[in-house]
Amino acid sequence: MRKSIKALIAGSAAVAIIGLTGASWAWFTENSVAQANGGTGGTIADLTVTSSTYDYQDDLTALYPGDYASVVLTINNPNAVPMYIQDIASAGKSATGGTPTECAGANLVLAADPAFTTNVADNVIPANGSANVVLTNAVFLDGPGTPNTCQGMTFSTSWTVSFENR
Numbered sequence: 001m002r003k004s005i006k007a008l009i010a011g012s013a014a015v016a017i018i019g020l021t022g023a024s025w026a027w028f029t030e031n032s033v034a035q036a037n038g039g040t041g042g043t044i045a046d047l048t049v050t051s052s053t054y055d056y057q058d059d060l061t062a063l064y065p066g067d068y069a070s071v072v073l074t075i076n077n078p079n080a081v082p083m084y085i086q087d088i089a090s091a092g093k094s095a096t097g098g099t100p101t102e103c104a105g106a107n108l109v110l111a112a113d114p115a116f117t118t119n120v121a122d123n124v125i126p127a128n129g130s131a132n133v134v135l136t137n138a139v140f141l142d143g144p145g146t147p148n149t150c151q152g153m154t155f156s157t158s159w160t161v162s163f164e165n166r
Contacts, residue, residue: 066143
């Protein structure tokens with residue numbers, strides 16, 4: 001009779017351990033649903049150009065017929081998130097001095113989609129930061145056909161810069 005009591009106790013203990021393990025397993029796999037309410041989407045403010053200058057070819061201080069100039073822009077990002085420069089394209093030109101209609105017309109040529117470099121990694125302007133952007137050889141004053149009336153001309157260029165949040 002002793003053997004059957006030991007077997008009964010051992011069997012009961014095994015059932016009790018399995019029962020606890022099963023209960024424990026069921027406890028840890030219970031599912032809960034959580035919800036977050038009240039989130040709002042942020043807004044993106046316009047980026048601004050604080051300065052633009054021209055970097056003339058061969059260390060010259062002006063644009064001469066047959067020469068290129070690079071455009072240097074400083075772009076400020078007032079947003080709390082970084083902004084990626086996607087594309088830069090010419091948006092227009094104007095001239096004063098000389099004979100503006102002659103000079104700004106066919107003689108002053110803007111690169112439609114200029115190559116550009118920046119002083120920031122991967123063309124990403126940091127949050128609340130700024131970047132210098134160089135539009136390489138973006139402006140060209142036509143060569144031998146440029147009339148003398150273009151001398152003393154002052155020109156302005158406009159550029160469209162496309163950004164996206166990353």
